[in-house]
Amino acid sequence: MNEHPLTLNAPDGHTITGTVFIPAEPAGILVISHGMAEHGDRYRALAEWLSQRDMVVVTFHHRGHGPGWPSESLGHYADQNGWARVVADLHRVVQHSRSQFPGLPLHLLGHSMGSFIAQSYAQKHGDSLATLILSATNRIDRGQLFASRALVGLIRLVRGKRHRSRLVTRMTFEQFNRQFRPNRTGSDWLSRDQEQVDRYISDPLCGFACTVGLWWDFIGGMLGISPSAWRKDLPVHLFSGTADPVGEMGRGVRQHFQTIREAGVQSVTLRLFEGGRHEMLNETNRYEVWEYLHSLCFAPDSSVTAAHPEMSPRTQAIID
Template sequence: MSESRSFSFAGEDGLDIQTVEWPLDAPRAVVIVAHGMAEHASRYEGFARALNGAGYAVYAPDHRGHGRSVPSRADLGHMADEDGWAKAVRDLRTLTGIVRERLPALPVMLFGHSMGSFMAQRLAIDDGEAYSAIMLSSTNGPPGAVARLGRLVARAEQFRLGRRAPSPLIQSLTFGAFNKPFAPARTDFDWLSRDEAEVDLYVADPLCGFDCSTATWVSLLDALPGLGEPEAIARMPKDLPLYVFAGTEDPVGERGRGVARLLAAYERAGLRRVTSKLYPDARHELLHEINRDAVIADLIAWLDGLGEG
């Protein structure tokens, strides 16, 4: 296996999007990884190495406002003043084009975790033909009343604090609320994993766990309803292979309820190649959970099975 390496490409507004590549001399396919909110691409090193071992080259960008894709440390958590989440989706589309230019003969798969899974849902709707498969980790389905209320709160906080400021109220209603079911909690991020060592690594990482700006939250929450619209899902290729997996104790997926809504929406739309798996007792970050080896093995087995179909 080759060493990982980094490069950058320009987003539509000229922002440098820093990207980690785990290359292979003769890969069978490529996986693009879209990480979640308040983390970064390098956390997927173990996952990428496992994919390398199975013959898959891996590319993972730091989304704008995350990792090294920031003009300065003060911009951590701020995607853009306007439409930051949509711009991050378009960054992924740009990276997909770069990968196709570099490796034109290979299938390209997209893996999205949490916020990255919503980006992957958007690309499945708008650009589904560009991918040979899409994997959604710790995702959710069409939002309900609570999410609609969250949009109103985020807009009010943006008006009150400004676009670039974080909001303690939004943080309390999201990440803070996610942790409450695990009280008495050892840390503010027990909801991520049952593996205490992995949680401690997250807490100690200066590029993880930060508060995002009000504009980032507004752009994300405004985007979610469109992902669940029947007419949007109907635009997805009916034979696009989809792998949806989550933990039964993941608060982002409402402990499986939100995942069930998503799967039901896909079934109503007539999508024919949807595979799903729920892992009992697992929390949000399945790639950093105590059963991560089994999770990764299951995902690679699914990918390998596509080539046999």
């Protein structure tokens, strides 16, 4: 396996950084879109494991995440058009990856916040992808999202885009964690693996409060997601834990799965891992999850294109 730094320049002067893990005999590409208040380097162990199994893996840091950001910009996409910029950054990473490894199928894995960025990307650039894989995502509850954005918008108006709201933190990360009381830490909701939780807590580039500007952009981006506008022959795979509060303990993920099916997407699957919390890739059974992820990338239908209209719809839900 070879490992190379990734450095790409966005039109507005932002520098996208990350890492490319290259196996001896590449058979596919996996681009990873990470979650909120974390960074791409947290996926190194997974990337190394996959690269030993013929997968090129590209990890990178979304705007406002990862090393190099001043404290006032950590957890902030941009002062203007933040969501459009993070989706455009992902497009630049995908296009660069395709150019470096022409002819290989490219799979996109989005986790949590990154799953919604990935869905926005697929809605706009679905032809670039062989497979869309969504980890720890949730349904698009428009009523709740409109209410949340109204609150965030009010705080943003009064306190400014870069304000970090204690109220928003209580309503999100702290609310997620309260469902696992008595709590050992403030991040128990992430995983049953205490070592993984402690690594997250000790990482200075994890667990920070995001700005209301980011939350405004994020919620607005979620409201723009519409599976009916997706490429109908794009294979979509969802996986989550039944104890993930972001996915409403499996209920919200099930609803999103059903929405995607009803939108006419021909191949969509859901797998719920019993007892798993938010980060299934860092859970106590993570190697089982890694094997499952690997199987999705090399599944027979992961390269379905419009050239195969004869393929019948495939829908599946599995609960371990």
